[in-house]
Amino acid sequence: MSEPRPTDTSSLLARLEGVTATELVLSGRRQLSPSLIEVVLSGEVKDLAGQPGNDLMLAVPVVGGDGSFRRRYTMRSVDPERGELVLWIDSTAGGPGSRWAAGAPLGSTIEALGPRGKVVLDQLADWHLFIGDTSFLSAAYAMAGAIEPPGQALFVFELEDPADEITPALDESIGVTALFIGRSGRAGDDPAGLLAGLGALELPEDEGAVYVGGELRVVAAIKSALKERGIADSAIQAKPYWRLGVANQAHGEPDKS
Ligand SMILES: Cc1cc2nc3c(=O)[nH]c(=O)nc-3n(C[C@H](O)[C@H](O)[C@H](O)COP(=O)(O)OP(=O)(O)OC[C@H]3O[C@@H](n4cnc5c(N)ncnc54)[C@H](O)[C@@H]3O)c2cc1C
Known part of the structure; x- marks a missing residue:
């Protein structure tokens, strides 16, 4: 056998x-x-x-x-x-x-x-920031839908096609800020668009939680930028979903070698 x-x-x-x-x-x-x-x-x-x-x-x-x-x-x-x-x-x-x-x-x-999966909503956070690409929209909107009022949801997403913009539909009592950035010909592993979006975003006060998903190098760059901005490592949940030019492995994870 x-x-x-x-x-x-x-x-x-x-x-x-x-x-x-x-x-x-x-x-x-x-x-x-x-x-x-x-x-x-x-x-x-x-x-x-x-x-x-x-x-x-x-x-x-x-x-x-x-x-x-x-x-x-x-x-x-x-x-x-x-x-x-x-x-x-x-x-x-x-x-x-x-x-x-x-x-x-x-x-x-x-x-x-x-x-x-281990990336789930931190119910103790006052605000929640979701950063990623189209592949992370499902996760972001599923988690955002579980935010208890009067929480705040912030979205920074980079889209290959502007028509991929799907507006988050959340409870009226949840404050929503959504920033959609077109990829404009940048490579899928170029974090410049999301970094610019993050840089332009004013973060609320109180305790926040950040969730990041998308291309491997982009996720790493966003995580570094968040830490530089003073967000604690423990408040960031980051998950690479795919890697440019490399198929995910047979168990479904991107190749991190
Ligand atoms: C925990 C986890 C959750 C995930 N959840 C979702 C989800 O909800 N929705 C979703 O769409 N994906 C999600 N993904 C990604 C998904 O599992 C696959 O990696 C993706 O769909 C590509 O699979 P594939 O077999 O088509 O391509 P692969 O065989 O993996 O790759 C083929 C080629 O396509 C490129 N590629 C892969 N993904 C993308 C992309 N998004 N944009 C551009 N090029 C790409 C690769 O670099 C490679 O060159 C998740 C991944 C993980 C690890």
């Missing part, structure tokens, strides 16, 4: 505490904006839900693959009663994850492992 691989379901379940594997049905898809595809998955979603900001590891198909290849997507919303969850997937990458999101037949099934 062959040895289990690290991305086999049994290996993942053995080492990831609190995670379950569930077969879900692709029940809906719509083009939300030029880059973002909204995908609806149906089934027993209750145990996958976790907290806003958590993600799923999907066994996306690859030609000649063995079914153990993973891509991670943050849950935009989960409705256990309807047995549905929603993902927002940036389809511009063109790898196995994007191809699945754009082309898998409705009614097909996919294995989802979850809940995964």
